[in-house]
Amino acid sequence: MYFKTKVKLFLLLNFFAIALNSWGQANSFKPGKIWYDNSQVHINAHGGGILFFDDTYFWFGEHKIEGEAGNVAHVGVHVYSSKDLYNWKDEGIALAVSDDPESPIIKGCIIERPKVIYNEKNDEFVMWFHHELKGKGYSAGLTGLAVSKSVTGPYQYIHSVRPNAGQWPVNVKPIHQQGVPETTKDSYCGGPECLPGNIDTINILGRDFEKGQMSRDMTLFVDDDGAAYHIHSSEENSTTHISKLSDDYKSFSGEYVRIFPARYMEAPAIFKHDGKYFFMASGCTGWSPNSARSAVAENIFGPWKELGNPCVSEGKETTYNSQSTYILPVQGVEDSYIFMADRWNPKDAIDGRYIWLPIQFNDAGNPYIEWIEEWSLEIFDNK
Ligand code: DGJ
Numbered sequence: 001m002y003f004k005t006k007v008k009l010f011l012l013l014n015f016f017a018i019a020l021n022s023w024g025q026a027n028s029f030k031p032g033k034i035w036y037d038n039s040q041v042h043i044n045a046h047g048g049g050i051l052f053f054d055d056t057y058f059w060f061g062e063h064k065i066e067g068e069a070g071n072v073a074h075v076g077v078h079v080y081s082s083k084d085l086y087n088w089k090d091e092g093i094a095l096a097v098s099d100d101p102e103s104p105i106i107k108g109c110i111i112e113r114p115k116v117i118y119n120e121k122n123d124e125f126v127m128w129f130h131h132e133l134k135g136k137g138y139s140a141g142l143t144g145l146a147v148s149k150s151v152t153g154p155y156q157y158i159h160s161v162r163p164n165a166g167q168w169p170v171n172v173k174p175i176h177q178q179g180v181p182e183t184t185k186d187s188y189c190g191g192p193e194c195l196p197g198n199i200d201t202i203n204i205l206g207r208d209f210e211k212g213q214m215s216r217d218m219t220l221f222v223d224d225d226g227a228a229y230h231i232h233s234s235e236e237n238s239t240t241h242i243s244k245l246s247d248d249y250k251s252f253s254g255e256y257v258r259i260f261p262a263r264y265m266e267a268p269a270i271f272k273h274d275g276k277y278f279f280m281a282s283g284c285t286g287w288s289p290n291s292a293r294s295a296v297a298e299n300i301f302g303p304w305k306e307l308g309n310p311c312v313s314e315g316k317e318t319t320y321n322s323q324s325t326y327i328l329p330v331q332g333v334e335d336s337y338i339f340m341a342d343r344w345n346p347k348d349a350i351d352g353r354y355i356w357l358p359i360q361f362n363d364a365g366n367p368y369i370e371w372i373e374e375w376s377l378e379i380f381d382n383k
Pocket residue numbers: 047112113217266267285286287323
């Protein structure tokens with residue numbers, strides 16, 4: 001908690017500097033407040049993720065419109081760029097929804113949590129996103145693929161898939177391969193209240209073996225060796241899957257693992273620190289916030305050990321009224337990571353706010369997140 005005292009001191013000393021910044025450039029993060037882009041418009045990149053490329057950060061996220069209508073996709077994926085993480089330039093729509101009724105990404109479908117990674121081999125930007133078909137609620141459980149030669153796009157939509165069709169995970173259990181009970185349904189409500197505590201008894205994994213596993217909330221992670229992973233809520237949201245992507249990042253390699261069975265985690269985010277993998281996620285309560293989860297592993301395919309709620313200050317039961325979306329390693333500052341989350345507003349989707357907080361580490365080397373009203377990157381110098 002030495003870091004905590006230093007943080008308070010730092011905030012006090014920097015209060016005047018932050019308040020007196022008179023040239024219109026932001027130089028601090030104010031979690032939950034309106035965050036203006038270079039055109040003085042609230043940033044519209046919800047459920048987002050960030051790619052650092054060529055000395056610039058690119059923030060991709062869901063473009064939302066006003067009202068409840070904004071809970072489905074009317075525009076597409078928005079992208080912003082920044083050199084300093086405080087000030088963001090509107091770079092337009094990276095992936096646009098389609099007007100063609102035949103297109104799976106027709107206006108009115110669901111496009112959530114887009115993430116972009118750079119594939120060196122093909123010199124190509126690869127976007128994956130949670131995709132649901134228009135008018136079908138959250139039943140399709142697809143992940144969509146779009147690619148571009150330019151980081152800000154336009155991205156070309158390729159297709160949407162259910163991952164790992166015809167493949168068993170590396171930790172498949174005999175019960176999964178022994179058949180699916182007749183009572184197992186084709187779809188469930190997606191929450192813990194609709195499924196048994198032991199998810200394996202109804203064998204959703206086996207049910208979806210041929211057509212591919214469900215993929216809802218998702219993120220991407222590129223490891224130090226260049227291997228990329230697609231991490232998603234699967235099996236009716238009950239269980240998380242970590243799947244290795246192919247070398248070009250455009251398909252699933254077939255190698256995957258099931259983690260946290262029957263723990264109903266959404267909003268996965270992952271980072272690597274001190275040679276270990278850390279995972280953060282939410283519980284499963286729709287647009288309403290809940291307590292965050294965290295976990296650690298020596299190997300990305302596990303075993304994973306849960307570490308509990310990483311949030312520690314007042315508001316920790318609701319992740320400070322937000323839900324994780326991405327964990328951003330700050331460039332050029334070792335061991336510095338930003339927890340990025342969304343404060344959803346499903347009644348007026350465009351007014352969703354961004355909760356960015358620094359990740360701190362306790363004496364055991366495990367991450368925790370404290371609420372801070374206003375902070376800047378210098379906080380990481382005080383580690
Ligand atoms: C929680 C998910 O994390 C969000 O991305 C969104 O899918 C909502 N559920 C919809 O209720």
